[in-house]
Amino acid sequence: MKIKNCLEPVRVIEAVNSVETVIRDIADDADQEDAFYVCCLDDIVEKFKIWKEQLPRVQPHYAVKCNDDLTILETLASLGASFDCASKGEIAKVLSIGVSVKNIIFANPAKLASHVKFAKSVGLATMTFDNESELHKIQHLYSNARLVIRIRCDAEDAQCPLGMKFGCDPIKEAPALLRTARNLGLNVVGVSFHVGSGCREPKVFHRAISLCRDIFDYAVTLGYSFNLLDIGGGYPGVRGSSINEIACVVNKALIEFFPDESVQVIAEPGRFFVSSAYTLTCKIYSIRQVVDDNDNTKIQKMYYINDGVYGSFNCILYDHQVVFPKPLKQHKGAEQYFSSIWGPTCDGLDQVVENMMLPEMKMGEWIMFEDMGAYTLPVASEFNGFPIPEVHYVATEAVWAKLKNIVTIGDRTFKPVDGPVAENIPITISNSNSNNENVIELPHYNAKGYSVVAGDHILSYINIS
């Protein structure tokens, strides 16, 4: 029996503010050399509660691309979230945890043909488009799909603008595309947009929802009766941020432009749900001290840590994130030095912090980086042979008691890493504590991480209690 990539046990904590205690525990272990994450599941649960309170009419479809960790997907699914998938791999992953295709939108306006065929094979009908070639492709491969036209409406300021790549012009292009769809006999059911990831202009949602209204109205003239409005992603998720302002704009715009509650409103939030749940902690394993060429009284400390821009900090390059180092050890009143922080690879580009005043730190000290849950792990590589940090999960007893009820084998379960969904097959589970053996039905996965075949014996599985 092969089981790799087992997830870490969930550590039950007394309160959310005990996360740092867990980080210290792990860092204090003499054998701990690699960087590691601590993910607080309470944070995800709290975010879901905030979403429901602030945007009660909008069903969140979590954008899997943002962080495709199975524990996160399972947690969100158990809370009632739906999912936004961009590829066959993401769809398979979400299906593997038992989510219904009715709760998934295939929100990639430009789709590979094999991915459309896969969507059809599993009955995932709702998908976006923004160009004519896509309409012909879909007519050929999945003519009864439920289509959602994606329009462009960019925030004036966003961490990662998306409009240059996706979204048709709502005035110059959308009407013609809808006419083509009509002529091809395709079933268009609604409109979507994405104002840009990490949106810093809440008012853009009013402009975008107003444009969607115009397109709903135009569609009526073609004989369509749209019933789906998808307001995309863009909601901030770091500590101290809030979706309050965006929610006010969205709620008002929905009342103004879509008072008819029979129109289903969905969104595709990514970073909102996961950014603040993850804290990355890295170890200083080398230090250089250099003197400024022009001013020899100016000393710069260069710290080398065990994760960098080819690993978790790829978010600096791809997601335009600014990261804030927090030394784990207290340095109250200590002298501050110009400091830079570097990743472990041989590349000069591998710089995490360019120049910041920091207290002097010693070899072996640890540095925390909060808000590292979004667009970090799924993009990280093992370039130069450096491992991607492991994730340790924490939850309070109350949250864990709720989540525990959704796992398949009491306190214990095992999880696939990836792979197509297949039929359930009988598997023997041996409980090493009691010598009991149970035969249960589990899905068979033939995935990168592991596979099980009928009659397999599972001796090792993930203890998540």
Ligand SMILES: Cc1ncc(COP(=O)(O)O)c(C=O)c1O
């Ligand atoms: C189609 C789509 N939906 C949703 C998202 C998630 O955006 P965010 O993380 O800003 O909420 C993205 C991000 O790139 C996206 O491309």
